Amino acid sequence: MTQRDIFFVGNEVNELGGVGRWQTQMAGLLAGRGHRVTVVGIAPPHHPMDLGDRPPFETVTLYARRPPSRPRRRRLIGSLDPAVRRHEAHMRSAASRLSALFRAARPGAVIIVTQVWAMEWVALADTAGHTVIGMTHESFDTARKSSRFARVKKYYKDVDRLLALTQEDADRWAVEGMNNVGFMPNPLPFTPGTPSPRTEKVVVSIGRLSHEKGVDLLLDAWAEAAPKQPGWTLRIHGTGEAEEQLRQQCADLGLEDSVDFAGQTDDVPGALRASSVFVLSSRGEGFPLVLLEAMATGVPCVAFDCAPGVREIITHEEDGLLARPGNTFELARHLVRLMSDERLRDTMGDRALHSVRRFDPEAVTRRWEELFDFLER
Template sequence: MTERDIFFVANEVNELGGVGRWQAQMARLLAERGHRVTVVGIAPANHPMDLGEPPFKTVTLYARRPPGRPKARRVLGPVDPAVRRHETHMRSAAGRLSELFRDARPGAMIIVSQVWAMEWVALADTAGHAVIGMTHESFETARKSSRFERVKKYYKDVDRLLALTQEDADRWVVEGMNNMGFMPNPLPIVPDTPSPRTEKVVASIGRLSHEKGVDLLLDAWAEAAPKQPGWTLRIYGRGEAEAELRRQCAELGLEDSVDFAGQTDDVPGALRASSLFVQSSRGEGFPLVLLEAMACGVPCVAFDCAPGVREIVTHDEDGLLARPGNTSELARHLVRLMSDEQLRDAMGDQALRSVQRFDPDVITRRWEDLFDFLER
């Protein structure tokens, strides 16, 4: 194995959320295998997570988040002073990236985790090192956002652009991105003991936001709960939609069977205290929490809202998938598993087996194979 200098460049070093957790895990995994890893953030995190004492170096380019790129006034065009000041600040910060990259040993790898960060990498001198871009969301989610055109603009010339699934990679190829590959996320946790699946608890874990669809979940629970009395839907998370979700819960008469449990720092513990996991998102990339639930032997019920979901959960084998937004179908799947202990156990055991294909060692070796390939 070749020991390398590896740079992760992202919007932030330690932002709470899926990309931040993935980045910290991969940086740690690669550092533990002898690589010299540096995580570079463009700006400080809005919601920082505690990295402890990581085995990698961290650098943040700005002391506070820089303003967005100003639109040039039509009369002045590119000579608009506001535009020129912004570009000067960007080039100054990109100069710090150039210094880091020039100090690296030959064969270094630059992994750009988010396209906003790529705007700075594009201005930097990458010193001949390979650049790997990443899109941590489904193609469909990107297509509906401003990131779609930015991915095509800023990642078109990188050495490799990685989607989360082959299906998403194929759709980017149709858009003219011929440098595509794909790389799944690694299993974020390897619990010592799985859930005994003895508690009548359905767990939901995620930010309380429109994208995560907890409003849809409450509608589904209103159909499912009366058919399986004694079960509790335990919702872990905080977010801007919490007050509205609590009102919806009360209006649906679900307060006796729904527990808003707040943010948890112990995801494995929350999963081991449940017998089912449910995800009702309107959109996803490659959801880590599905991997975590399966690693705890908890069968999942989810909306089939992205290729990453069906890449993780195999319908009718280790979990159940409903058509996106179809709350009645989601409710039927919940009732099916809530009412059948034998089926829950069979799917939970299969989930524990099938999720091993995302074992951290397996995924880390895939990354190292990619590094070797790009260096040839």
């Protein structure tokens, strides 16, 4: 195995959330196999995640404060606009730090750009002689609804490989003319250990309290499901900008006795083992780590089929249940099925624990190393 210098370049080094957790895990996995790993962030995190006392990789952040957004060019003066010129000069200065890091790397280095905003700086840096891999950590449909869609097509069109999270999403990017596209699944965030006994009458949701995560839809579904299964609790772990609005919605629906806003948890496996059903109500996703975590604790999942990554993880009616995106009545019906049937919970939970092992971290890490070797040839 060739030991390489590997750079992860993301928006932040340690932002709390799915991409940040994935980046930290993959950096650790590759460092554990003897590679020299550096994680580079463009800006400091909004919500920092603890990397521990001695992470097995170096970290660098280019800006002391988050840089302002790129100013729009005024039509008459375009690139001569002083604001535009100042912004581009600041970007080139920061990119020169990236160039210095890349030039100091050993031959065969790999630059993995985890988010397209970060790619705007990598595109200005000197990457000569190194492999550059760009990533999109969301579904094709989610990207298409945002400004990131055009930026992925612009900034990733000439990298050595653009990686989506599933074959289905990769095929759709290829139709858009991205002929360098492939796919790579996320690894299991932790090794399956002691499973949930699935005896607590708790349905758990874990994620940021934001519009994208659809907790408002979950509350609507819970208003349908809870009266049919008295004694069950919906426990919502997470914080975010929508919390006050969601608490008001909960009160308006008369659900305060059966909904527990439990705040952010630092013990995701423990929170999952204290539940019997996991629910994902997102409007959009990429390849949700929390589904992998739930299945790795033997907890059957109910989710909106909102992205190829979701149905890549869950096989409907085998190891979990999928509802049509946004269909709260269908989500409620699936929840009631699992809440009311202990045998079904145990069967699907056991199958989930078995099927999720296909995303074993060692196997995914080997796939990355095979990709590095292939792209170097």
